[in-house]
Amino acid sequence: MSKFVCNVQKFKGGQLYGMDIHIQRKTENHSNKDIDVSRSNLNYELVNGQQNQHYFTAVKKRIEQGYTGKKELRKDATLACGVLISSDKQFFEKLTTEQERQFFQTAYEHLCETYGKENIISAKVHKDETTPHLHAIVVPLTKDGRLTAKELFDRKALTALHNNIPKKLKERGFNIERGEKNANVKRMETDEWKRIQKQNQVTVKINPDDTVPRVLEKTLLNKIVETPEQVAERLNAKYIEPLTAELSDLKTDIAVQKVADERKQFAKSMAKSSEDDFAKLYFKVKSFGTNHVQNVLEKCMQMIEKMNTEKQQKDSLAEQEKQAQKEQAKKADLYGSKDNLYSVMDFGPAPYNFEDNGEKSFYVVLRSIANNQTVVKWGDKIKDTVEKLALRIGDFVRLKGEELEKAQRIEEPKQKTGGMKL
Structure with missing residues (x-):
């Protein structure tokens, strides 16, 4: 019987950059030769609405929403945990496409039940490598608003993951079990994990041939080749700019997309809230008759007042953000030229x-x-x-x-x- 593989990594803020590039396949320059880019279109996301949002931005946003601690988070705090779920290649070869999807969906649902659906930022299934596997990014927020990976992913919690997910999978008909609690099987699970982890390594290597100055023009007596500056410019365009282009999305996500998402979410929530509230009022009037008209009117007034209050709060937040940008610009003016x-x-x-x-x-x-x-x-x-x-x-x-x-x-x-x- 095939063994269930589940491993957890803890990520600080800076490490989310590399995981975002790798998991969301934002580059085609993979050091892992097992990645078949022609099959990357088969990869899929289980979290609705994720839409390739940058992990760093999504994690920060969730922490801002759910963190209730009074202390400011340390710079080296663990902001997210990565959960990798898989099995051996032979196990997946016996499954249909639908069964394979159900396997990962079951594991994802268990993570949602354990850590809260709102704390699962991404659950990406990779099918463009040797063995299908799931990468889940989890923000370790407790129900009372504490950020603590140490508590949510301690030894007891990890043991529960290894026990409960394969148990649930087995109940749904999958021929899989938790690895036995002995050294040999643990070694096999660790080796499998290290292999998959090695496949996920993102590296940047410059081809030595690219460092050789290229011939720009041939004359009768000699050749005109690239200057060192031109070589550097070409290497930057090929190797560095693709990375910086991905990382530069952070500014847009933080300063622009955040505001746009909040406004869009506000509009949706208001529309949904209004629709639900009016439906409740309608059926109440229909059931109890005209005697409750006054009660209906009062509830309508309360709802309108609530909508106005929420709008004022949103306008206030927008004004605060605008003032913060002005303050930043003022500070910058104190340093003279802005060119560099x-x-x-x-x-x-x-x-x-x-x-x-x-x-x-x-x-x-x-x-x-x-x-x-x-x-x-x-x-x-x-x-x-x-x-x-x-x-x-x-x-x-x-x-x-x-x-x-x-x-x-x-x-x-x-x-x-x-x-x-x-």
């Missing part, structure tokens, strides 16, 4: 090994004050710079080539060496 002025949006360890030496890399996300474009810089030097400048999110910096320096306010006089101010 950037605001620090986020920084931290990269989710994958982008460096040739195999070491963990470091990233910083910057937003241009001049044109609102997002720029991402990677590398160990970035970490040294962030620590040296003691950067914080919201600080203003100057980007000169690949070098970062802290922006100086124009009213701050330059320090003079020697002497003493009296």
Whole structure:
């Protein structure tokens, strides 16, 4: 009988970037050779309305809605957990397409029952690799509004997942069981997990042939080849720009899409609420007669008052956001020219090994004050710079080539060496 595979990973904010690119197949440059891009169209999402929304944005939005803690979240807090569900290749080969979908749907429904449907940001099934598997992104919020992956995914909770999901699958006719509690089977499950995890690794490698300057023009006596700057520009266009293009969606998701989604959701909720309330009133009048007309009118007035209050709250939130943008613009004015002025949006360890030496890399996300474009810089030097400048999110910096320096306010006089101010 085939064994059930279930493994959990914890993700901090920065790690959600890489998971978003990989799980949602936002690049075709996969280091995993088992990914068949011609079959990626067979992948499907089980969460209604997900529509490729960036994981970082969706997770942040859910935390803002459900977190009730008084303390501000730490920068290194676990914001989401990834749950991978699968089995062996032979198990899926015996299933029809509909049975396979029911397998993952059953697992997804159990996660919704356990952690709350509203906390399942995404549940993506990959069919373009050797073995079908499900990636679920879960925000670890408790019912009382605490964010705690440590509690929701402790040893007891993980044991329950390994026991209960295969039990439910077996009740629905699937020939599968939980791995036996012994070292050999645990080793087999771990090896399977490591294989799938290796397939999910996202890396960026530059083809050595691309670094060779290309011939631009042949003359009678010699050849005109690319300058180092032209080579760098070509490599950036091929390797770096696809990544930065994906990461730059963060700014749009946070600053624009969030407002649009809130307005759209508000309109839908109001329409649904109005429809339901009027239907209840109609049937109440029909059942009890004209004696309840006054009660109906009072409820209508209450409903109208509620709608007006909610509209005022939305208008107030929109005004607050507008004022916040003005304050940010005011602060930026204190730093002079905006041509190379950037605001620090986020920084931290990269989710994958982008460096040739195999070491963990470091990233910083910057937003241009001049044109609102997002720029991402990677590398160990970035970490040294962030620590040296003691950067914080919201600080203003100057980007000169690949070098970062802290922006100086124009009213701050330059320090003079020697002497003493009296």
